[in-house]
Amino acid sequence: xxxxGGGIIIFFRPWGLSDLFGLPAEQGKxxxxxYNAFLSIGVDGTVSCFTGKVEMGQGIITSLAQMMADELNVxxxxxxxVMGDTDLCPWDQGTWGSxxxxxxxxxxxxxxxxxxxxxxxxxxxxxxxxxxxxxxxxGIISDTLDASHSVSYAQLTxxxxxxxxxxxxxxxxxxTRFACVGKSHKRSDAILKVTGEAKYTGDFRLPGxxxxxxxxxxxxxxxxxxxxxxxxxxxxxxxxxxxGDMVAVLHENRDKADQAMVKIKAExxxxxxxxxxxxxxxxxxxxxxxxEVLRQSGDLEAGRKLSVKIIESxxxxxxxxxxxxxxxxxxxxxxxxxxxxxxxxxxxxxLQDSIARDLDLKPEKVRVITPFVGGGFGxxxxxxxxxxAAQLARMAGKPVMLVWTRDEEFFLDTFHPAGVVKIRxxxxxxxxxxxxxxxxxxxxxxxxxxxxxxxHVRTTVYSRKKAxxxxxxxxTGAWRAPNNNTNTFAREVQIDIMxxxxxxxPLEFRLKNLKDEKMIACLQAVARKFGYVTGTKGQxxxxxxxxxxxxxxxxxxxxxxxxxxxxxxxxxxxxACAQDMGLCVNPEGATIQMExxxxxxxxxxxxxxxxxxxxxxxxxxxxxxxxxxxxxxxxIETLILDRQDKAPQGxxxxxxxxxGAVIANAIYSASGARLYRMPMTPERVLQALGKG
Amino acid sequence: MEENISFYLNGKKTDVLIDPGQxxxxxxxxxxxxxxxxxxxxxxxxxxxxxxxxxxxxxxxxLTIADVVDxxxxxxxxxxxxxxxxxxxxxxxxxxxxxxGYCTPGMIMxxxxxxxxxxxxxxxxxxxxxxxxLCRCGAHVxxxxxxxxxxxxxxxxx
Numbered sequence: 001x002x003x004x005g006g007g008i009i010i011f012f013r014p015w016g017l018s019d020l021f022g023l024p025a026e027q028g029k030x031x032x033x034x035y036n037a038f039l040s041i042g043v044d045g046t047v048s049c050f051t052g053k054v055e056m057g058q059g060i061i062t063s064l065a066q067m068m069a070d071e072l073n074v075x076x077x078x079x080x081x082v083m084g085d086t087d088l089c090p091w092d093q094g095t096w097g098s099x100x101x102x103x104x105x106x107x108x109x110x111x112x113x114x115x116x117x118x119x120x121x122x123x124x125x126x127x128x129x130x131x132x133x134x135x136x137x138x139g140i141i142s143d144t145l146d147a148s149h150s151v152s153y154a155q156l157t158x159x160x161x162x163x164x165x166x167x168x169x170x171x172x173x174x175x176t177r178f179a180c181v182g183k184s185h186k187r188s189d190a191i192l193k194v195t196g197e198a199k200y201t202g203d204f205r206l207p208g209x210x211x212x213x214x215x216x217x218x219x220x221x222x223x224x225x226x227x228x229x230x231x232x233x234x235x236x237x238x239x240x241x242x243x244g245d246m247v248a249v250l251h252e253n254r255d256k257a258d259q260a261m262v263k264i265k266a267e268x269x270x271x272x273x274x275x276x277x278x279x280x281x282x283x284x285x286x287x288x289x290x291x292e293v294l295r296q297s298g299d300l301e302a303g304r305k306l307s308v309k310i311i312e313s314x315x316x317x318x319x320x321x322x323x324x325x326x327x328x329x330x331x332x333x334x335x336x337x338x339x340x341x342x343x344x345x346x347x348x349x350x351l352q353d354s355i356a357r358d359l360d361l362k363p364e365k366v367r368v369i370t371p372f373v374g375g376g377f378g379x380x381x382x383x384x385x386x387x388x389a390a391q392l393a394r395m396a397g398k399p400v401m402l403v404w405t406r407d408e409e410f411f412l413d414t415f416h417p418a419g420v421v422k423i424r425x426x427x428x429x430x431x432x433x434x435x436x437x438x439x440x441x442x443x444x445x446x447x448x449x450x451x452x453x454x455x456h457v458r459t460t461v462y463s464r465k466k467a468x469x470x471x472x473x474x475x476t477g478a479w480r481a482p483n484n485n486t487n488t489f490a491r492e493v494q495i496d497i498m499x500x501x502x503x504x505x506p507l508e509f510r511l512k513n514l515k516d517e518k519m520i521a522c523l524q525a526v527a528r529k530f531g532y533v534t535g536t537k538g539q540x541x542x543x544x545x546x547x548x549x550x551x552x553x554x555x556x557x558x559x560x561x562x563x564x565x566x567x568x569x570x571x572x573x574x575x576a577c578a579q580d581m582g583l584c585v586n587p588e589g590a591t592i593q594m595e596x597x598x599x600x601x602x603x604x605x606x607x608x609x610x611x612x613x614x615x616x617x618x619x620x621x622x623x624x625x626x627x628x629x630x631x632x633x634x635x636i637e638t639l640i641l642d643r644q645d646k647a648p649q650g651x652x653x654x655x656x657x658x659x660g661a662v663i664a665n666a667i668y669s670a671s672g673a674r675l676y677r678m679p680m681t682p683e684r685v686l687q688a689l690g691k692g
Numbered sequence: 693m694e695e696n697i698s699f700y701l702n703g704k705k706t707d708v709l710i711d712p713g714q715x716x717x718x719x720x721x722x723x724x725x726x727x728x729x730x731x732x733x734x735x736x737x738x739x740x741x742x743x744x745x746x747x748x749x750x751x752x753x754x755l756t757i758a759d760v761v762d763x764x765x766x767x768x769x770x771x772x773x774x775x776x777x778x779x780x781x782x783x784x785x786x787x788x789x790x791x792x793g794y795c796t797p798g799m800i801m802x803x804x805x806x807x808x809x810x811x812x813x814x815x816x817x818x819x820x821x822x823x824x825x826l827c828r829c830g831a832h833v834x835x836x837x838x839x840x841x842x843x844x845x846x847x848x849x850x
Contacts, residue, residue: 057792057829186788193793194781194800196728196768203727254718255711325732325740325828326794374730374794375828406733592788592834599830622737622826630819633832 030091035111035118036161037090039068045139045154047072047079051108052092052349053100054084055189056373056380057596058652059589060100062188066180066585067105071112071173073136074153076180081188084348084370094347096381096478098551098650101585105648109172115162117170122156175583175644182644184588189372199371201329201344206399209331210239211254212392213261215247216408220474220615222268231263241395248392250400272614273473280418281316284441287471289462294445296458303435303456307426309501310435315423315490316677317443317660319472319610320416320479320603323627326374327404328382328412330389339394340367343386346376351383355390366390377600378478382414410620414477415610419443421490425454431502433513440487442471447484447550447657452495453515473615480597481550481653485604485660489678492546492661496668505534506545506665518580519547521641522556525578529639530558540565541573542670546661551650553581557598557662559634563671565689568682570606570667574635577655582646594638594655601659602628606679699760702726702770712758717741719757720767728768728797732826739825742798742805743767749805768797771804780804783842784835791829799825803839812843 032038040048049068055061065079082088084095092104116136123141124131127149135144142150175181192198217224224245232249233240238260239250249260275283304310330343339361345351348368356363373380389402404412419442426435436454441462450457464471479485499509507527514520523545526532532543540563547556559575575598584590607626611618619625638655664675673688686692695712698705701724710719717734720726720743729752732740736751743752744766745759771778777785780800790796799822806813806821813821818839827835 057790059791186785187790189793190785190788190790191777193790193796194768194777194784195772196726196797198793199727200730200794202731203721205722205725253714254722255714323828324792324794325738325826326730326792327732372793375792377828403731406735406738588788592791592831595833596791596830599832600828621735622733623735627826627828628830628832629824629826630822630832630836633819633836636833 030093031107032090035114038108038111039072039115040161041153041157041159043154043159045074045078045152047074048082049079049108050082050089051104052084052086052089053095053104054346054348054370054373055081056095056346056376058100058593059187059586062185063101063586063589064105064108065188066185067109068112069180070178071109072116072139074139076185078139086348086352086366086368091349094350094381095376096346096378098553098652098654101648102552102650105585113170113172114166117166118162118164119153119156121166122164123151126151126156181585182583182587185586186588200326200374201331201342201371202326202401202403204331204342204371206331206333209399209401210250210252210396211257212248212250212389212400212402213257214388214402215261215264215266216411217268218616219270219272221271221273222615223271225267225269227264227266229264231265232260235260235263239396241392243391243395246388246391250392250396273470274614275473276613277318277609277611280318281420284418284420284471288465288468289441290465292461292463294448294459294461298456300435300437300456300458304426306428306434306456308429309498310424310426311494311497311501312424313422313494313497313676315421315493317419317486317489318678319418319476319612320608321410321413321610321625322377322379322479323409323622323625324375324377324379327406327409328380328385329403330386331399331401332386332389332393333399334390334394334397338365338367339390340369341386341390342369342371343383343389344373344380345370345383345386346373346378346380347383351386354383354387358387359390359394377480378482379413381478382475384412406622407620410625411617414475416479416485416604417443417472417476417483419483419486421486423490423494425494425498427498427502431504431509431512433498443486444483445487446482447487447548449549451491451516451519451547451549452510452513454513473612474617480600481657484548484550484653484657485601488546488548488657489660489664492548492658493664493676496544496665497674500668507532507534510545510547518554519556522554522578522580523547525639525641526556526558526576529578529637530576532558540670542666542668544662544664544666544669546658546665548654548657550654550657551652553579553649553651553654555579555654555658557658559662559666561663561666561670563667563673563685565671568685568689570663570680570682570685572602572632572634572663574637575659575662576637576639578639578641579655580641580643581649581651581654582643583648584640584643584651585648587640590640590651591638593651595636597653597655598636598659599628599633601656602632602634602663604678605660605663606632607681609679697757697761699762700764702766703764708757710757712756714757715753716743716755716757716760716765717752720752726767726769730794730797732795732798737824737826738795739802740795740798742801742825744801744805747805747808749802766801768801771800778804779845780807780838780842783838783845786841787834787838789834789838790831795825795827799827799835803835803842807839807843807846811847813839815840
């Protein structure tokens with residue numbers, strides 16, 4: 001305990017914010033202990049809520065504010081989110097994994113709970129009343145016996161940081177007392193976004209700013225041999241910068257920078273991997289791998305003996321692009337020894353560290369500011385453009401704006417990795433699954449849980465040996481629910497195959513083999529919502545089912561599709577989804593995420609695939625890489641199970657994981673075509689029908 | 693070489709001394725600071741840069757400033773009048789018809805162009821009319837509802 005000049009007593013707490021919720025210690029260690037890092041109260045009573053998370057469409061600008069409003073007991077309208085600024089916000093690992101609500105949320109709530117308790121104790125002194133006789137409503141603390149005795153948060157703090165801490169642990173609000181959480185709120189950023197006022201990275205302007213274009217090799221693995229940039233350098237106002245293999249042109253006018261780029265002549269040496277989008281799966285299976293048994297229970301041989309039907313399948317999932325509509329962008333300014341970078345990234349603190357390391361600056365000399373991000377989906381976890389802009393800004397001595405072209409976006413993306421899944425599974429005479437031998441090659445294990453109640457299980461993951469040559473010809477990374485789409489596709493199609501082989505309705509087969517009550521509830525809920533009737537099909541129509549688990553959330557889907565068996569064309573007519581995500585903070589926001597997941601999922605299921613030859617990406621544009629459009633839309637029905645007494649879970653990714661499988665299974669139901677490879681293009685449907 | 697270009701920008705007669713070959717998108721964003729019009733692909737495939745040119749929805753990344761001489765160009769910033777949202781903007785807010793918001797100005801301008809031509813479109817006509825505006829977040833279902841709502845309000849205003 002020590003006394004400061006202002007006469008405010010500071011206690012050192014024996015506990016951290018993480019203790020309130022039993023949160024993982026790693027994050028607890030890195031997030032600040034001081035609740036002031038998470039919020040500040042302005043003179044007008046506005047609560048600024050600080051988070052290292054970014055808003056990229058997922059809606060946490062609204063839902064985190066709802067949580068802060070309830071925990072601090074202030075009106076929702078008074079909460080202002082300050083996001084993704086490394087100078088202002090508490091450290092954060094990055095905005096991914098649907099972690100904002102389920103992991104950051106509890107820390108923020110704990111901070112708000114402590115701030116509320118501190119404010120109550122300050123009010124107690126000021127009003128001369130015991131805390132037990134005080135209540136808070138809309139940021140005003142008043143005497144429960146006489147409401148005219150009151151003081152507001154703003155009066156207590158007078159715009160200053162609260163220099164007081166507690167030595168006893170405050171409790172967070174009980175969910176039954178939430179006024180804001182659990183109710184639908186419209187997006188709080190909507191007005192800014194419909195008027196064009198919302199600022200994204202590319203929208204910032206600084207005096208003396210120039211636009212940069214960087215020379216890219218024609219393919220991954222190609223190295224610059226010779227370069228002649230005299231033509232570009234002769235253009236009025238063009239500055240050419242070179243460092244090692246990086247060649248860039250700068251001009252105050254973007255059109256001119258584009259024109260200068262075309263004038264650069266470069267030759268390359270090529271070192272292509274002998275693989276393309278058709279041979280990649282064989283390439284992976286032949287690669288020098290190391291196997292790791294991820295989970296094992298029972299004994300596979302015993303499972304085999306118990307099985308009367310054994311099914312072996314191999315599933316292929318290709319590389320997929322993120323294709324956010326905002327390309328990777330960054331504006332960097334190096335002034336007075338400090339690097340400031342506005343950037344579209346999901347990882348502002350990661351970029352801060354990387355720039356500090358690369359440019360040999362102290363981390364506090366690097367400020368990363370993340371304005372609105374125009375879509376991330378995992379692809380903006382990578383922040384190469386921020387590093388490039390920072391380097392160019394320092395070389396040029398003026399602010400540099402770098403906005404990747406669509407071509408660069410499709411070339412430099414960290415793609416969803418291709419992968420292979422092999423499953424050998426068996427059922428007994430009663431249709432119970434007894435054997436599940438799962439082999440996963442090069443895709444990550446997220447979503448590879450068996451889910452079903454199987455006594456004899458083994459999951460083996462094959463990845464590149466440390467010393468072995470690279471398998472992916474280019475960078476790969478997280479793509480909305482990383483790898484879960486691959487694993488759920490394989491598992492749920494295999495389940496469908498087993499159900500068909502056992503002659504059991506696929507819904508009944510699943511229910512029969514599930515012990516997981518959350519999943520059973522989701523399946524039953526979606527069946528009711530969808531109006532599922534066993535065996536409905538005909539006229540080229542069919543119904544599919546699939547389930548999945550991601551980010552702590554359980555989902556079950558049903559889809560109806562129409563298959564034209566002459567052309568192989570698949571039309572998805574409707575998709576229903578039931579989701580158990582624990583307490584749902586903003587039902588409207590969560591519903592929008594479910595709709596978004598379902599719509600985006602249509603792409604990887606039906607049309608999206610990165611075509612490549614060695615390190616060259618062949619379909620670098622929206623004319624050749626086909627993302628879902630208005631004409632792709634099915635009717636979408638969503639249902640969120642009422643689980644208010646449970647901790648909130650992830651919402652940005654779960655509803656996408658089963659879309660590939662639910663459509664594959666519906667295609668089978670409609671046409672008898674069994675597909676093992678995404679995307680399920682008309683050609684592949686015809687092939688599966690034996691017409692290819 | 694720079695030339696004097698005269699056109700109407702958000703209702704105001706505008707003269708600008710500029711290289712006539714410059715892309716309308718970049719002129720709007722960099723010369724006039726109208727950054728609501730977005731760069732998405734630069735080739736007319738995504739619709740993020742959509743503006744109205746003489747009441748037609750056009751891709752500003754495929755036009756030069758010379759292409760709009762004497763024409764009326766309306767950007768997202770010019771759509772709301774006197775602090776009041778345009779019915780299409782209002783409907784997008786009401787339906788939460790956006791997520792990251794990056795495609796939103798282009799969506800709204802395209803929908804406005806569509807409604808100017810066809811004040812009471814069917815769902816099928818909306819889908820067709822919006823087909824080449826891309827949204828990666830998957831706000832499509834709500835955008836269709838928003839266009840219907842805007843159509844009703846604009847009709848009602850007549």
